[in-house]
Structure formats: structure tokens, C-alpha cells
Amino acid sequence: xxxxxxxxxxxxxxxLCIIQSLSVAQPKGPDNDFPYPEIGKACPDFIxxxxxxxxxxxxxxxxxxxxxxxxxxxxxxCTGCIASFPExxxxxxxxxxxxxxxLVGMDDKLVRNTxxxxxxxxxxxxxxxxxxxxxxxFGIQSYPxxxxxxxxxxxxxxxxxxxxxxxxxxxxxxxxxxxxxxxVDLLVPQPKKSYDWKKPFLVDxxxxxxxxxxxxxVLTQWTRDLQVAYNGYxxxxxxxxxxxxxxxxxxxALYQVAYGDTITMVPxxxxxxxxxxxxxxxxxELADTSEFxxxxxxxxxxxxxxxxxxxxxxxxxxxxxxxxxxxxxxFGYKVTVEKRLMPYWKLVASEGAGEKLRAKGKxxxxxxxxxxNVVFKGEPMSSLVSILWGKNQLAPPIIDETGISHTIDLxxxxxxxxxxxxxxxxxxxxxxxxxxxxxxxxxxIRSEN
Numbered sequence: 547x548x549x550x551x552x553x554x555x556x557x558x559x560x561x562l563c564i565i566q567s568l569s570v571a572q573p574k575g576p577d578n579d580f581p582y583p584e585i586g587k588a589c590p591d592f593i594x595x596x597x598x599x600x601x602x603x604x605x606x607x608x609x610x611x612x613x614x615x616x617x618x619x620x621x622x623x624c625t626g627c628i629a630s631f632p633e634x635x636x637x638x639x640x641x642x643x644x645x646x647x648x649l650v651g652m653d654d655k656l657v658r659n660t661x662x663x664x665x666x667x668x669x670x671x672x673x674x675x676x677x678x679x680x681x682x683x684f685g686i687q688s689y690p691x692x693x694x695x696x697x698x699x700x701x702x703x704x705x706x707x708x709x710x711x712x713x714x715x716x717x718x719x720x721x722x723x724x725x726x727x728x729x730v731d732l733l734v735p736q737p738k739k740s741y742d743w744k745k746p747f748l749v750d751x752x753x754x755x756x757x758x759x760x761x762x763x764v765l766t767q768w769t770r771d772l773q774v775a776y777n778g779y780x781x782x783x784x785x786x787x788x789x790x791x792x793x794x795x796x797x798x799a800l801y802q803v804a805y806g807d808t809i810t811m812v813p814x815x816x817x818x819x820x821x822x823x824x825x826x827x828x829x830x831e832l833a834d835t836s837e838f839x840x841x842x843x844x845x846x847x848x849x850x851x852x853x854x855x856x857x858x859x860x861x862x863x864x865x866x867x868x869x870x871x872x873x874x875x876x877f878g879y880k881v882t883v884e885k886r887l888m889p890y891w892k893l894v895a896s897e898g899a900g901e902k903l904r905a906k907g908k909x910x911x912x913x914x915x916x917x918x919n920v921v922f923k924g925e926p927m928s929s930l931v932s933i934l935w936g937k938n939q940l941a942p943p944i945i946d947e948t949g950i951s952h953t954i955d956l957x958x959x960x961x962x963x964x965x966x967x968x969x970x971x972x973x974x975x976x977x978x979x980x981x982x983x984x985x986x987x988x989x990x991i992r993s994e995n
Contacts, residue, residue, distance in 0.1 A: 582685050583693060585728070589701050592683065594675040596653065605675070612697050614645045614718055616710065619681060619691040621652060622660045622915055625937065627690045629963070630707050632668045637712060639671075644719050646673065653678040660915040667961065691729060694718065704729050708842060727770050727842070741772065747791075747852040763872050768794045768848040780808045780866055788860035790853040790869060796840045797847055797877070801828050804869040805883055805989045808862045813932045821935070822945045825888050828989040837877070880992045885985050891941070891965070892980045893931065895948035899976025905953040917963070922956045930956065937962040945984070948977065 583589055593606045602609065618634060620627035631649075638647045651657045653676045661674060684693075690707035702718065703709070703726040717724040741753035748754050748764055758766055768774075774794030780803050783789045792803065806824055813821040830838060840847045853872070855865050870881070895903075909924030912933075920933055927946045934944050960971040969979050 583701050583704065585701050585704060587701060588699050589693070589695050590683070592680050594648070594650065594677045594680065596677060597648070597673065597675040599671065599673045600648075607695075607699055610646050610695070611699055614697055614715075615693075615695040616645060616647045616715075617650055617693040617695065618647060618707075618710070619650045619684075619686050619689060619693070621689050622654075622657050622917065624689040625917075625963075626707060628660070628664060628917055630690070630710075631664055631670055631672075634710065635668065635670045635672055637710065637715065638673075640712060641715050641719075645715055648672075649674040650680060651676050652681060656915050660917055663915075663918045688729075694726070725770070746854055747850065763790075763851065763853040763868070765872060765876055766850045768845050768850050770842075770845060772850065776803070777810075778802060778812070779806050779810050780804070780862060780869075782860065782862065782865065784854070786857055786860060788855040788857055788865070790851065790855075790865060792849070792851045795849055795851065797838050797849065798828050800849060800851060800869075800873060801879075801881060801989060801991060804866055804873055805881055808866070813928060813935050821931075822890065822943045822984070823987060825886070825986045825988040826939075826943065828991050831990060831992045832879075833993070878994050880994050882990050882992075884988050884990050886988045887983045888986045888988065889942040890982055890984055890986075891944040892982045893927070893944055893946045893948055893972075894978050894980055895950060896976045896978070900948065900950040900952070902976055903950065903954040903956055905955050907955075909953065914958075918961055919957070919959045920962065921958075922954060924953045924955070926953055930954075933962065934965075934968065938965055941965060943986075944979065 589607055591607045593604060595604055597603065597605050607615075618627075622628075634647060634649070637645075641647070649661075649672055651661060651674065658676060664670065692703075692705045692707060692710055693701060694703040694705065696702050696718070702723075705726050706729050709726045714724050714726060741747075745752045748756055748758060748766070750756075753772070754766070754769075772793050776792035776795045776799060778799065780790070783791045790803075792800065795803075805828075807820040810817060810819045811821055811824050811826060813819055832838075837847055842848065851869070851872075853865065853869055855868060859865070859868075873879070873881075905924040907924060912920060912922060912925070912929070914920040916933075917937075922929060927948060927950050931944050931946050938944070956975055958968065958971045958975075960967040962968060965979060972978055
């Protein structure tokens with residue numbers, strides 16, 4: 547479960563927190579006079595203009611020399627960032643004498659309010675700065691973004707939040723130079739890779755040697771220098787639409803893509819989806835589930851899969867059957883898609899609630915901090931479901947059974963990742979979440995014998 551949570555948070559953080567995409571010709575900031583941070587080189591000097599729980603109200607790089615410095619850049623829309631606050635707080639308590647951890651948020655009223663609410667909820671006591679300038683100068687465009695700076699001011703790593711662990715901090719303090727997975731940031735020039743996305747994987751040495759494959763289509767063990775990239779459902783790629791590309795996919799994800807739907811199974815805004823029709827994760831009915839336990843540090847049980855189908859056999863279902871045969875040939879599990887009664891949350895409305903919630907004006911953008919409150923104006927009920935799913939992805943599906951077809955105005959004041967708290971706020975508005983069961987398609991994985 548811990549690894550699954552890590553995968554989900556990772557997935558949601560990368561998908562939802564990319565802000566913009568720019569092209570650059572040289573490693574300097576947007577104003578072309580401030581260098582981007584580079585691993586192995588001295589960190590460019592900076593000033594955090596508003597810093598709390600620190601001896602000074604402003605701090606520069608020089609103030610932190612003599613201790614390892616972890617700059618944890620975050621935004622209020624990064625669910626993974628905020629979900630990790632309690633864990634980071636614990637690391638801060640454990641290593642405060644030898645490591646300075648600083649949360650760096652944007653200089654924004656909503657960001658401050660969001661942090662203050664979670665500070666009270668989780669009893670946080672960390673050094674926190676609110677400084678948009680440093681985010682911009684360092685060219686940060688996706689979050690979480692963790693910068694590891696040693697006691698001499700040298701940048702030793704730039705990573706995602708998953709690398710910020712007690713074991714890695716201890717190794718850094720002891721001078722062991724742990725191998726940390728580098729964060730891939732599209733804005734900053736990256737070291738040249740041995741992989742060209744425009745060519746088939748492993749052909750002519752593209753991404754590795756021709757003999758590295760485990761099974762041809764191609765199935766290989768994932769390595770840490772390859773960016774994790776896969777969708778949770780089957781979607782063809784390539785110019786002809788006859789390719790399947792998955793990088794850094796756990797075994798469950800391979801089976802999800804091979805046997806799941808060919809449209810997204812999450813309730814995204816205005817996208818056709820099969821949310822609530824398929825159970826969101828394969829069910830394991832195995833005596834030994836060790837092949838499904840992943841370790842991103844070692845790469846154990848994490849794979850890359852590449853299929854190029856003949857142009858005449860590029861229908862989605864045909865390509866899925868090819869992928870299914872590949873998985874059967876290598877892993878040997880028996881897989882069925884069965885209809886089962888599965889738990890879900892029914893979103894229901896009391897009598898008259900629909901009219902009370904009916905939108906009174908035109909549609910406006912969602913507002914609120916997105917974590918402890920959200921305001922809908924002129925939104926369909928599907929928007930409410932999408933927001934609640936985004937904060938509770940490991941919970942059973944939330945399905946709208948209110949019968950409300952018109953747009954609504956609604957203000958929710960609750961910790962959105964706590965469904966019990968959400969229920970209380972919904973009930974004040976004539977809505978509720980009720981446990982139920984409904985028939986869904988379930989991917990079931992069993993041993994062959």
C-alpha cells in the first residue's frame with residue numbers, strides 16, 4: 547500500500563503540477579541573467595525574502611553554509627507536495643542539527659493560508675519561506691522540486707519528493723554520495739541521454755543494447771536513468787498509432803493497460819471516461835504477490851514495454867491482445883476480466899437540494915485553495931466528482947447519483963482528502979456520500995495452476 551500511495555502521489559504530482567513549457571538555448575533563467583542550478587556546481591546565490599521559523603526574516607545561500615540544505619519547492623496545487631508535509635516535518639525533527647530543510651512556497655496569500663491550515667492540522671514546525679522570485683529564477687516548472695545543497699554550497703542533486711528519505715539524508719551527511727534519481731524538468735537543459743523517443747526502443751543502440759530485452763515486443767527491466775512515463779489505460783502512440791510505450795511501469799500497471807479500458811478510467815473534466823465502470827486497480831488472488839511489490843530505488847519489479855504492431859493490426863483491441871500474450875508468455879499469470887459487486891461511494895442529494903444548488907449566474911473558474919476549501923460556480927456535478935476523486939484516489943469510486951443535471955453553485959469547507967470531513971460539508975448543502983455496492987468490471991490476476 548505504501549508503494550501504491552507513492553505511485554499515485556507521484557503520478558498526480560507530475561500530471562497536475564506542470565505549469566508551462568518553454569524552449570531555451572542556454573542554461574540561464576527566463577531573464578537570461580540568472581543561471582539555472584546545475585548538479586555538481588555551486589548553487590547560484592539567492593535571497594529568500596520572507597522566511598519563518600528561522601533566526602532572520604531574510605536569508606541568502608551564505609546564511610546556510612556549514613550544514614546540508616534541502617530546498618523543498620512547492621505550490622498549493624501540488625497534492626503530492628502537501629501530502630508529504632507530515633513526513634518532511636518528521637525528517638526535520640530528526641536531522642535539524644545537521645540538515646536545514648526549507649519549504650519554499652510562492653509569495654501568495656492563498657499559499658500562505660493553505661500552509662497555515664495544514665500547519666495547524668499536522669502540528670508542523672518547519673522553516674518555511676514564501677518567495678516567488680527564486681522559483682522563477684531557478685526555472686522551476688514542475689513540482690515537487692527538491693534541491694540538495696551540501697555544506698559548501700554545491701548542488702548535489704535535484705529530485706522529486708520520493709528521494710527525500712532518512713536513509714538518503716544520513717548517507718549525504720556521512721559523505722556516501724547516494725545515487726539519487728534526477729528530476730527531469732523540461733525547461734532546464736538535460737544531460738544528453740542515450741534514448742531518442744522518435745526511434746524504436748533498443749533498435750541500433752537506442753536506449754540500450756539490442757540484447758537487453760527480456761521479451762520481444764520489447765520487455766525490459768526499468769533503469770533509473772529513464773524517465774517514468776505511462777498512462778493508466780491503453781492509448782496507442784506513434785505516427786501510425788500502432789505503438790505502445792510504457793516506461794517505469796510496475797507489473798500491476800502493465801496488466802491494467804493490457805486488460806483495462808481503452809479510454810481513461812478517471813473522471814477528468816470534459817473527457818470521455820469509464821470511471822465507475824471498471825474497478826480502478828487489478829485484484830490479486832495469489833499466494834505469493836512478491837512480483838507485484840515495487841522498489842524505485844533498485845528498480846525491482848518495474849518495467850519498460852514497447853510494442854510496434856503491424857500497420858494492418860493497429861486496432862486497439864488487437865494491440866491489447868498482443869500485449870496480453872506478451873505478459874502471459876513472460877510472467878505466466880492467468881488473467882480474467884470479471885463482473886463483480888464492488889464498493890463505491892454514492893453521491894446523493896436530499897429532496898429539494900438540486901434547486902437550492904442551482905447555479906445563479908454564469909460559469910466561473912474554480913476558486914479556493916484546493917485542499918481545505920473549493921468553490922464551484924456554474925459547474926456540473928461531474929466537476930465535484932473529479933475534485934473529490936483527485937484528493938481520494940485510493941478510495942472506492944465516487945459516483946454521482948443525485949439526478950442533478952443542471953449546473954450548481956457550491957462551497958465546500960473541508961479537508962478534501964478526508965472523506966469523513968467532506969461528508970459533513972456536503973450534508974450542510976443537502977448532499978451526502980453513502981456507501982454502496984455496484985457491479986463493475988474487475989481485472990483479476992491468479993496463478994496459472
